[in-house]
Amino acid sequence: MSDPIILGIESSCDDTSVAVIKGNKILSNIAANQEIHREYGGVVPELASRAHQQNIIPVIDKAVNKANIQQKDISAIGFTRGPGLLGSLLVGTSFAKSLSMSLHVPLIEVNHLQAHILAHFIEDANPKPPHFPFLCLTVSGGHTMIVLVKDYFDMQIIGKTIDDAAGEAFDKIGKIFGLDYPAGAIIDNLAKSGNKTAFTFNKPKLENYNYSFSGIKTSVLYFIQKEVKKNPDFIKENLDNLCASVQKTLVDILMNKLEKAASELNIKEVAIAGGVSANSGLREAMQKNTEKLGWNIYIPKFEYTTDNAAMIAMVAKLKYDLGEFADLSVSATARYDIEGEFKKDL
Template sequence: MSEPIILGIESSCDDTSAAVIQGNRILSNVAAGQKVHIAYGGVVPELASRAHQQNIIPVVYQALQKANIQQNEISAVGFTRGPGLLGSLLVGTSFAKSMAMSLNVPLIEVNHLQAHIMAHFIEDANPHPPKFPFLCLTVSGGHTLIVLVKDYFDLEIVGRTIDDAAGEAFDKTGKIFELDYPAGPIIDRLAKEGKPDTFTFSKPKIEGFNYSFSGLKTSVLYFIQKEVKKNPDFVRENLNNLCASLQKTIIDILMDKLEKAAREFQIHEIAIAGGVSANSGLRTAMEERRKSLGWNIYIPKFEYTTDNAAMIAMVARLKYERKIFSDLTVAATARYDLESELVNIKK
């Protein structure tokens, strides 16, 4: 008997994505972005949900075409239930429910954060996936977490941001530097041409393994305002060094807590996930720890770091094996607690 074929749908923020998985092998992974938000310097929820409505059918159609499968070959439909922007999630949830009902196949809800972590188990994401237990730094525009992963459905959040996420810090400080949105990739590119020790920005002193990035944003803002008063061209003349110094500060904050957690739990299996895991500075920092601390590091293939449906399909496949299905009354939720959901699964 051939392995089940599962369609995954992701619509938590501003990327509409659909993917088809068979076993751990991705047959297709299609995404449509939304450039409309660039003019506003951030994602506008109402515009995002409208764009999802326009994109969802063409994206799913392309995913099925690229996978070379027919609708009647689909064994189940997985979708992002949350967390994310409610209007965006509603589009993906409604489409997934309709499709599962029309095909008479199981409907599988997926937590977006668990999906980022489980992307490591996609066949071509890593040559060798992480071994349990491992620590995963999950870092994106909306989330920053350190998760202790004991099994596919045994995850414990040991640290999280108490305010802004790391990706949000990149984008908000990028706005101060008058960079386009999203600023993270631009800062990463410009940082390669700058000197990371040129400027010093404040680092928060937070207990335990939790993070805070709002103070850093304020520190950068005040610093820039002060310097621009003296020299109106300060940002333009120092942009590469500013980006390099900012990126070093954010990565130092991330790695300090990750190191602390690795020591506390005596774990050398360390993974990163989420959109910010594509950052070259963070990848370099992980590689340095591999050499200096003996970590076994796991960094997923680039296409599985940002929001994508392949990771949703991966979790849906794991749930399908365990017959963890949702009924048609399931509703999208902007706040979808990872640990609470997994506790319910264990029950």
């Protein structure tokens, strides 16, 4: 029996992405970005959903053509059900239902957070996939959590942010520095030329494995306000050092909890996922722990870190193998509890 060919649709935020997978191999992974949000300093939900409506047909067409298949070759349609922006999710969900009906193929709903983690099992995501059980630091603009992954569909959140996500902290601090949105990649790039020990900022003191990022944002804001009063050109004159220091602080916060969890649970298999996993400082810190702590680390290719349909298609393939199909009554949901999803069948 030949491997199924599955088309995956991702529309949880502002990128319209479509991928085609055969087995665990990605045949195409296409995305249309929405530049309009830059001028607003953040994603505008109404504009995002409208752009998805404009983009979804041409992106699907391009993904199918690049995969060198025909629509009749598709075995199933996978789509992001949630979490995310409801208006954006509705576009992807509705189109997936329609395409499933027109092609007479199964419909498969996917949890977006689950997909970030399971992207590690895409054929070319890593030299080799993680071994169960493993820890995955899932960190993005909307989510920051440490997940204990016991099997493909047996996961447990053991720590999460109690306020801002790490990616959100990067963006908000970038705004303080006068940087464009999204600021994470800009801070990462400027940090490479800076001194990461030039400035120090407060780190939260939380028990267990939970995170907090609102405090560092406030710490940076007050520090900048004080320094700019003394020198109006302080940010401009120190931007590289500021970015390097902020990045080091955020990465230290992330890694301290991850190291604590790995040590106390005696797990050496450690992965990162989500948009912030593209950060060079975080990747460097992970690499150091292969020697320092004896970790086997798993860092996905850049194209599988940000929101993308390849990860949706990967989960859809795993669910296809299990015969886990959705019916046409399935609806998009802005809040989708990854932990509840995996605990319901345990």
